[in-house]
Structures are given as structure tokens and as C-alpha cells.
Amino acid sequence: MAPASLAGLFGALGLTALASASVTKRGLDNSSKDHDILDFVDPLIGTSNGGHSFAGATLPFGMAKAVADTLGENQAGFAYDTQYVSGFSHMHDSGTGGSPSLGNFPLFVHPSCPSDDLDQCTWQQSARASAWSSPQARPGYFSISLANGVLAEMTVTNRSALYRFTFGNVTSEKLSPIVLVDLMDLPQSRTNGTASVDPSTGRLTGNGTFSPSFGIGTYDLHFCVDFRGAQVRDTGVWQNNRAGTNQTDLVLTYDGSNSASTLSGGTFTRFNAPTANDTLMARVGVSFISVNQACSNAENEQPEFDFPGTVQTAENAWRDKLSAISVDAEGTSDDLQKVFWSGIYRAMISPQDYTGENPLWQSDEPYYDSYYCIWDSYRGVHQLLTLADPLSESLMIRSLIDIYRHEGYLPDCRMSLCKGYTQGGSNADVLLAEALLKNVSDIDWATAYEAVVKDAEVEPSNWNVEGRGGLESWKTLNFIPTDDYDPYGVGLHTRSISRTVEYAYDDYCIAEMARILGHESDNEKYTQRAKNWQNMFRDDQQSTISGVDTGFTGFLQPRYPNGTWGYQDPIFCSPLLNFDSCYLNANGHETYEGSAWLYSFYVPQDMASLITRLGGRETFVSRLTYLHNSGLLYVGDEQAFLTVHQFHYAGRPGLSTKQAHAYIPSQFNTSVSGIPGNDDGGAMGAFAALSMMGLFPVHGQDVYLINPPFFKEVSILNKATGKTAIVRNTNFDPTYQSIYIQNATRDGHPWTKNWIGHDFFREGGVLELVLGPEESAWGAREEDVPPSMSG
Template sequence: MLPRVFRSHVKALAIATALYGSVALGAQDASTDKIDILDYVDPLIGTANGGHVFAGATLPFGMAKAVADTQGENQAGFAWDTSVVTGFSHMHDSGTGGSPSLGNFPIFAQPSCPNDDINQCKWQQNDRAVAWEKDSVVADPGYFSISLTNGVKAEMTTTNRSALYRFTFDGSAESLSPVILVDLMDLPQSRSSGHASVNPNTGRLTGNGTFSPSFGIGSYNLHFCVDFKGADLRNTGVWSRNRANYTVENVMLTADGTDSAATLSAGTFAQFKSPENKEMLARVGVSFMDVNQACANAEQEQPHFDFDGTVAVAKSAWKTKLDVISVDAEGVSKDLQEVFWSGAYRTMISPQDYTGENPLWQSDEPYYDSYYCIWDSYRSIHPLLTLLDPLSQSLMMRSLVDIYRNEGFLPDCRMSLCKGYTQGGSNADVLMADAFLKKVPGIDWDTAYEAVVKDAEVEPENWDIEGRGGLHSWKDLGFIPTDDYDPYGTGTHTRSISRTVEYAYNDFCIAEIAKARGKEADYEKYLARSGNWINMFKANQKSSINGVDTGFTGFLQPRYMNGTWGSQDPSFCSPLLNFTSCYLNPTGHETYEGSAWLYTFYAPHDMGSLIKTLGGAEEFTKRLTFLHESGLLYVGDEQAFLTIFQFHYSGRPALSAKYSHFYIPSQFNTTTAGIAGNDDSGAMGSFVVLSMMGLWPVPGQDVYLITPPYFKEVSITNPISGKVSTIRNVNFDPGYKSIYIQTAKLNGKPWSKNWLTHDFFIEGGVLELELGEKESEWGTHVEDLPPSVSSYQ
């Protein structure tokens, strides 16, 4: 019998095979009955101006991710606003902020060495950098290619655990004797040790390294295995800095304080005779387990070095994933269709399926990684995956629960087998509530409930990487003080405002699960604690911008342990005032990546109370409108998303539709800089898709806020039941003047509520929206508003 970890891997591959087994096309436009969805996916959107989107080849949620690595702002490997390529690596993350991620063991191809002298080839990362040709880049789902000015065209594709490269040499070199090297390097240059070997008989390059995660603590070990096809082997050897040696088969690097990874680059290489058709293939297997598994991954997944066949399988996998969406795009611009489908594609790049690749513990459960970070992804990525791919969402939630079993807490961020930094609350609690309420199958709810309760009750030793800090103050005072005394654990004592409102919502989500599971005492306790957001509200706090009073009074403010108030300008950390002053550092202030103006709107479970606190529905609407019109809001950060649709709660759903169109397409387009901010693992992509489908999910609740889709019709086929849910616009106007719902019908019956539940997507049906150019009374009455802990009146 296979070891447990391998059995788990086989089970995951069987599921993947079932999911990818057939291909159908779903999108329609005015000119054809059926189109290829992938023609509307552009992986280059968001690869410039800090979007950090991964542009290379990958399967949905695949571990292997191959792309050209450029120098510059290269968090995802390739960035459009760069000029040189230093290598081609096999693992990346998409949309991460801060430090680059992964990019381990890049390979690099040179057509030959000048004067046939191995030491005249370029070895060190900076020295081997070669300009790339702007008009050469082709990026499609499962495929990436680029041409370099050294005469090399590099194409790449992937399976789940391996990458396949095809190098074509243009023949400009006097004599063609290609050299392909591997570098014991990663994108953030974090390597602390590494080892590489070359087999002089076969040219196989193998090795491993120890690296640091890009946004967390600890280290991880990764292994590689490279094989070649297409040319006879001429020589092999090792290199270090800019010197090479034919006679040595191994190289080892260890950090000793005298050299960094950046200054000491080394590895192995294989040199070949002139290849037939001037073309060579390089197959790279990767593994977190050991070198043998890295080689086995490549051999099992790509035994024949079949480049075109691997591309075809990858495209089929992507078509199958995206085919659950169908749109009638008559009249809709090609650009908007590309924005939509590219957003859906980016949502399925991460988290990544590392099942069978986790050396930390043995388990029959799936293991997913690259949760960058749940603070970002709980708001739109996972709710969209629940709609489009509930089976994968189930695997991801099961993985989170298994992480809790083996490491003691649910993560708020995780990458490269390491614990990532917590940005706010314990927002995996929101994910669990969302999955529970929407009946995501296969999850051990007893253990999941145990995990979320532990988040609420037990403070970890280091709450920078898991759980919640300040729990004693949270329970005793009902808020996180800015001068919190916390001898029970260690962590960064900032974000007192944003942590307070997030803890409140986390507790509400736990209360929802408790109620449904019949745990009445827990329900009452956590529901009560969910009201703690009000304890940070200072009723007489004013706000001015450039010395001019905004006219609004009452904002969240810092508060001390003795109950007295501190002060933070409500506009601070907005685009209008010190925008970059509220990050995850010891001087990061009391709100995180946003202002008190923004966080004052965050009580999605008790909007009735919030609206009354802010002066009633009319005053709330004015304040929310001011947030969007004044420049205070940056839609490139995920906390902004819900505010676009919160007009529903004040009985003005038409304004939600208006501001959805205010941001799309003004902040989202088909250029390489065409997303509003860092994509955050697909958060920006999922925002676009959900907005354009016309159903905005309130994460952690069984609530979808209704606005008109950007298409004549949108349908989603439930991958589990096969039932179809359709949102259809009557009087659809592709010029988007008629974007206001006049009346609605659900399965042929009048529907006045401005929201609906996930049952619509489980049971199927038709939501029909009659549109007009002016705001109507639809969805405006108190009885039509979404659920709230407190009444609206």
C-alpha cells in the first residue's frame, strides 16, 4: 500500500482528472453561437504598475508555475514594465505584495559560449541578464513564450508538479552548442543553503535549497530535477559566480556571513551539441519532499516530453473550470469581456494544491498552500470559488482544518509550508462560516467549530502569525486598546481600530455556526461580542480635509485601556493623507491599509445599528456617497469592495449599481496596468467577476446583494448538482444607461428583496431584472433590506 501522503496525492489527482475530463464552451456573443472562452483571457493584465499578476503557465490551483523572471518589481516573476530576463523558474505566487515569492532554481539557456570557452558564458544572475523583445510575449492559459535578444525563444507549459520548457535557437551564433544552467537562487534571494549535482552521463541536474517565505516566518526546503531532450550531451559541470568547471559534479552553498545569495550565485549546467531543428526541451520536476519525488513528479506527469500535448491538456483544464459560467454578451465590448474572463481566470491561480507535497505531517486530507492572505481572500476570492468550484473550495477548507489539527490554529496567511503574518482578525473564521452556511460539502464541522472557537478564546504565544492578540482586553474591555497590556503573547501592537471591528465580525461568524449547531450559550456569547465595534465609535469626532470640514460627525477612534480616547485623523491612511502609513510594522498606526473613514463602515452583520449610529438611512447614504466621491477610497485594497454595495442597506440599491459602474471600467481594463491595485492572489479579478455578474456576496453570511449584470444574461452551472442559475436583464442596455432595477422576478414570481441566498445557486432558477434609466422603488423598503442583527428602525 502507498504511504498515506501518496494516497492523498493520488486521491487529489483522481478528483482533478474527474474535473478536467470533458470540455465545453459557455460564452456567447452577437457574432457566434459559441466562442472559445480562453480567447478572452489575457494573463498579462495586471503585470505592470504593481499588479504583481502571475503571467506564466499553470493549471488551475497548480503547484508548478513557469514563467520568465525579469529584473525589477518581479513579485510574480515576470513584469511587463521591465527590460531584462535573468532566468525561467518553475514556482511562483500571483498578486503578492511586499517581497517577491518563490522563483526557485531558475534555468537559463545560452546558444553557445563565445570562442567556445565555457568561462566566457555568462553565469552570475546580473551578468547573464538579457533584454527581452516586447512584441514577442505570448501568454495564454497553460502557455507562455518570450524571445530574448541573445537569440533564444523560450516557451513553457506545466502539469501539476512539473514544468516543460522548449528553447528554440535562431542560429545567429557562429556555432550552436547550447548551455543550460540551473541557479541555486530564488526571487527574493533568500537562500540560506543549497546543493546541486549533475549526472555527467545523462545531463540530469538535481538539487535542493533552503529558503525563506516572502511574508512569514521560518524556512522551507525545495528540491528540483531537470532532464533534457533534443540534443546530444557534450559536457557537464558546475559554476560559481562567473567561473565554470567541467570536472566537478557537485556544488554546495551555505550562508557563512561573508556572502549573501545575491552575491554568491552558483549551480550546475549541461552543454549540448547542436540540436536538430535548433530546438531543445527541458523538463523540470519540483517537490517539497525530496529530489527523488521531484524526478518522479516530472517522469510521471510528462513521460514523453510532449510540449504541445501538455499545452492542450492545460487549456482543456482551464476551459472546464471556466465553462461553469455562461454569458450572453450581445453588444458588450470585447474589452469588458476580457476584463471579466481574465478576472475569473486569475481567481483560480491560487491557493495552490500541494497535496502529497507536505513533509510537515502525514495526512489523508488535502493540503493547499499560498493563502496570500485570508485577510484579502475571504472578501471575494473564496465566495466566488464557492459559486464556481465548490469542490475545490471544499478541499481548501478541509486543508485549513487539517492545518489546525497539526499546528494548533487556523492560519490567516500561509505560504511555502510556513506560517504567514496575520493582518487583522482571525478571518479563517469568516471562511468557515461562509462555507458552513452555503453547504460546502465534505468538511469536518466538529473540528472546524473547535478551531474557530479556539481563535476566539485562546491567545497564541505569537499572534503575529496565528489567532488573535489582546484577547484579555477583548473579553474584559470589549475593544482592543491602543496601549494594550498583553503579557500573554507577543505580536505587533498596532491596528487597534481595524482589529476591533474585525474581531467583532469574526465573533459574529462563530455565532452563526453556533446557532445552526444548537450551541445556544455560544451563540449568545459571540453574538454579544460581535457588538463590540461600537466601543470604538467616538460620536463627536469630526473630519476635515485640507482644513475644510466634511460635514460628517462620528468616527471610529483609538481608545486607551482606561476608556479615554486617543486620536487619529479619520482621513489618515487614505489616498488624501499619508496613504502608506498603515502597514504591518511597529509604527503602523491604528487602522490597517485604510482610514478610519473606511473602517467606520465595517459592521456588515449589524448594518441596522450602524446606520442608526451614523444618523439614519439618508445621512448614511450621504456619508457613503462622500466616501466614493471625495477621493478618500482606494478601490485597490479589498476592504473597499463591500462599501460599493452597502447602499443596499440604506434602501438605495440603485446607487450600488451606479458605483459599480463608476469603478468598472475606470479602474479595470485590458492594459498590463489594468487593475486597481495589487491583485492579491486574484482578489481584484474576483471583484470584477462578482460585480459584473450582479450578485455581490457578503462574506460570512448567506446573503447576495443584487445589482444588474453587465451582460444581457449570466448563468452559472453548479458543478455538483448540474443545476443552472440564471440572472437575466430585461431591457438590457450595453451602453449602461439603464442600470437601475425597476422590478424583479425570481422563478416567475415578483421579488422585491434587494438580496437573495445561496439556495438560488444550489437549486437553480431564474432571476429576471427589468431595467430602466432611473432609480425606482425596487428594493428600497425596510422589509426588502438584507438581514441585520439590529433592526433598521
């Protein structure tokens, strides 16, 4: 049962209110009152130029997400490069591409109708939309001013949103606000919807059936809106651009002949002028279970319509989450601090805690949703959460395993209770293996192992949304062929190159789980399969750019079922050639969102073998440098992340550091377009934050690549063990000229390896890095580079 107070609510969520965390010139310091750490979080970063970052009010991993919805590119509701707001809705995803997501049941407010005539008000989305100005965003809070004179402010609890509408700038003769609810969502996917209004209280309720934005199936969502601050004048229903007060219910059913936009409609409540401060409040509960539960969620989570109290509690929840990490920021610019803290913040928006809101099955396990998508988040987001919030990471891993129990497969993507599209391999395997390696607590490892083995062995009937396709070819040919013959399941027969390297790495991760859990024969089998990337590597393949040979030989290439080679230009699907030609469609080609140039570096399990095959360390460094400097690489795709730091494997860690500084802050900065491409559920934020922390994780492994932090010192408190790990720069240079490690010590003892394991974070300690202006021999020996499968 939901607690009946804010303190109880957030306590139940594990979000302890605490004294304001503060930033001094030395960084995060909970005892100081100089600055609030939330001052360094800017939710507006990435809200322009296709970043699709969620700018509104949310809790860490919260279900309710309130923001203004704009007309135009509005995947996360609000986008800075738009002009008009069409409503305020209560659930969103963050940083996604493709179709807009959620945005169900938006409210819109008219201060009054012209001539006090309902039919002279505008109702449809495009007609009612009002120009916006002065957006303000802060963790747990969002506000925006509309040209119609309304100031809209919003905050949230976990299952409800609270809006405060102020009419101080309204100049009409008679203030008589109308709040309408629209049975619509951002992608306009609704098939059926119902809305009701209580004439005595003005309460608005209803539900609808919608489609997910990147998956299959449908979901039902319910809402409940209550008001405070003004007396109800009248109520009614509306459809298209007509409204009336003689009805209390509306049913919209898609009949196959009309577009979703022509079926827009809902209910409304009209008020007399607000009784105090020209302010009207609306509280919205949401639920996947029922209207009654939506109402209960709102009533239990915020019974008093306490706007400032709700904001304060939300802020404290964010301070608590961010408090695991602290920095000595002396000399570091405010802008770089904002890039860092805003990146961590965005990585804690999703996945979303829907525990208690899953109508699909009964379970005592947690249920998280909006894994959107693991293909994006498995290379950074979950690694950051394992460091900063291992308890939440445990809940998310448990949720993935419970999804397997009830749906038969681990998801690679999931949103709105629906199966999402698989973009590459079965990458939840990577997350489970890494959780085992890093001792994430309270996991049912027997079921986890069962789930990853099923991914590797049993092809689902629809491998577009779960598991892997082409498993018969994978087991017999030892690669995924172009034009594969696969009568065992249905899925897109594209991405043969990228699926091959991802399947190989997924199998490596399963082999690691088998080794730890004592399944010796499985360890041998999956270790052998992890070598399958080599079967698509063509040693004599050359690459040219505009007819000029790049000078490098050997690239992944497609192969047919009979073993003969196909051809895809190694630069195809790079920024230099047909960049937009490798998406998830029938014409998607053999690599996904990247080129063969890029995917030819994707052998995290055995970089030693890759370096040898590419001609040795010197050639590898030259080739990796060329990838970054030639225009072939777009760092806005997650496959690029590890390539920034792969110089470590060739004994040149200083070049990884140099490359990270080449992208931060040039590509990751504090502007509203301050990330490259979509934020992808916090992936871009996680990459920036981890790179700036100086310990970049190799996903699926117990390996962190050591670089100097962008700060004098970074401290990470492990909230599971209570231990603190500190990375400290000696000779820190805030101009970032001296960025090369000369030598290192761990707890006072020399540390020559250019990587470190998770035991450092689990047990705590001090890693001290002495910096200088030139590369040194530190971390260059064969025995100092990260481990590889082949030794």
C-alpha cells in the first residue's frame, strides 16, 4: 500500500532526504552552504538539435515525468528549437530517437475563452498551441511561460505530477480558466480512449490504449486529475474544435478510417477566477493498472497539493543520488562541472521504476521499464550506475531476470510494458555478466545464467524483439551470413557484420559467467564462439576515401552462406558516405548505425588478437588515430565510446586521454545542443561523466581504463559497502596541458597497469596519478595493458 506522506513515499523508494549537498571551491561538500550541487545540473542540455533529452521534472528513475510538450521534434516532450507548446503531459522517455514517446493525456490551460464562449476557444493540438518563453529547468522542477499569459510550473512524485498555473500576466476582462485533457499521446498512436468529468468536483479521469514508440503491441494507461485553488464553474466534453457542457463522458474508438489526429478529444473543467494569487493547481495521477489506482497514487503521494514541499523532496532525492560522487573542482570551470553533473543526472532518468504498476504479471520482484534501449545503455549507463548507485543497478538486473521468467527472453529493448526492437545482439547478456563480475548483490544467478544460455541457444519466433536470429548459421557457419536462410524465426536479415561481432561478444560474456559459476564445458564452448568475429574479417580488404587509399588493410566484410565474400565499402554508413543508410529497416545493410571501419575495432574480448591481426601496436595506433581524425567516426553513436579509450590496449594510455579531451568539451558542452545526437537514455551523459572521472569501464568486464580525471580529485562512495575510492591528480593542470600520467600509486604502492578492477571501488582506496606535459612509459609494457581472451 502506498504511504500517505511525502516522507513516507520517498522513504519507500529508498530516497533519503538529506541536508543540501553543496559545492565549494573544492567540490562536493555536504557540510558547506556555499553552493548547491544541483546548481551544476542543467536539464536543458541536449534539448536542441535532435538531442531529445528530457528537460522536465522527474525523480531518479521515476515513472512520472512532467514537462511542456512542444510542436515539432518532441520525442521527449520539450525541445528548445521549437516555438509552440501544445500541452503539459506526465510521462516521457529521455534521449530516444525515432518516433516520439509517451506524452499521454496532455493538459492545456486557457485563461478564458474569447467572449466567454467555449466554441471560440481552441481545442485541437495545433490550434491551441501557444508560443513559449523563459523555460526554467532544475532537478525535480520545470517552468515555462506561454504567450496566452499562463506561467506553468510542474514537479513530481514517483507516480504523480503537480502543476501550478499562474495567471498574473493575463489581460483579458474576465479570468475564467479552462483546463482540458486530451486523449492523445505524442506519437498519436491511440486507438481507443475514454474520458469522464465529475461536475461537482471537476475531477477528470480516463484511459486509453496506445502503441509503444519503438516496439510491438499496445499498452493501456489511466489518469486522474484533481484541482485546487478555484471554484468549478462548469464542466464538459470536447472533440475536434467543438465543446459542450451537457455531457460528462466521451468515448473515442478508432474505426480504421480516420487518422489519430482527427480523433483528438477529451473533457474539461472551467473555473471561476482563482481565489488566491491568481493560481490554479492540478494534480495528475497516472497508472497502468486502473483509474482508481491513478487517483490513489496521486492522493497518497501528495495529499496536500504542497508544491514547494514536493519540489524540495524531489531535490533531496536527487542530492542523495548524486552524493555518491564528489569532486575537488578547484580550477575546473563551471561549464565543465555542469557537463559532468548533468551527464550523471541524465543517466539516472531511466530505466524507470514501475514496480507495482505492471498489469502483465504478479511478482514480488522489482519491475523497471524504459530500457530504451540496452543496445545504447550497455556501454556506459549501467556501468555508471554500478559505481554511483549499485543498489538501483541490482533492482534493474533483478527486473531483467524477472522479465525473462514471465516473457521467456531477456529484453534488448523495452518500453511501456511492450517488447522493443532488438538492434544488434542479446546485450542484456553483457549486463548480467558484468553484474556477476562486479558482485552486484541479491541476484538469482542460476536463473540469470539460464536466461543468457537461452539467448545463445534457442531462437525465438520473432527475433526482431528478443533473443537472436540466425542461430543455426551461427552454430554451423560460425558467422551470420548475408542473405541468411533461417526458417526457424522471423526477423530483419540485415546487419550481418554488426550482429556477428555483437553475438561473438555476447558469447564471451556468457563464457565468463560459465567460468565463474562452474560450467566448464559451457565456458569452453562460448569462448570458442567468441572468436567468430575472425570469420568475417577479410585481411586483404582495402579502403579508399574519395578514391585515395587510406593505407590500411583488413576490414570486416559480409559473407554469404556458401562462404564466399560479399562487399560493403568500409566507409559506408560513416559521416563520409551514406551516413543515414544503416538503420533498422529492410534496406539497412550489413552494419548498424556505423561503418565497417568502426565495427572492425569491436573486439573488446580479445584486443590482443585484433592488434596482431591489424599489423601490431604501431599500425593499430596509427589506424585508431586515423579513425578519430579522418571524419569517419561520429561520437554520437555508442559504438564509438570504447574506441576513444582503446589506445590503452596498445600501451598508449596518454592517447586515450588526449582523445577524450578532443571530444570534451567540443562535442559535450553546456549548450542546449551540447551532446552529439540523441542522448539515448543517458548514454551520452554517461560517456562524458565516466571519461571525466578518469576510469572508463570496459562493458561486460572487470576492467576500468585509467585516465587522469578532469578534476584535481574524484571520490566515489560505494553505497553497498560503505567504502570510498579516490582518484587524485598530482600536478593537476586546469588548462589541460599536463594530462599525461608519469607514474601512479595505489594506496602508496607503485601501480604500473593502465587499468584497474572493480575491487578498487568495492574495497576503497586511493589511486594517485602524477601528471606531466608529455607521454611517458607508464602503462606501456605488455604486462600493463588490459587483459585479452588470448592472453
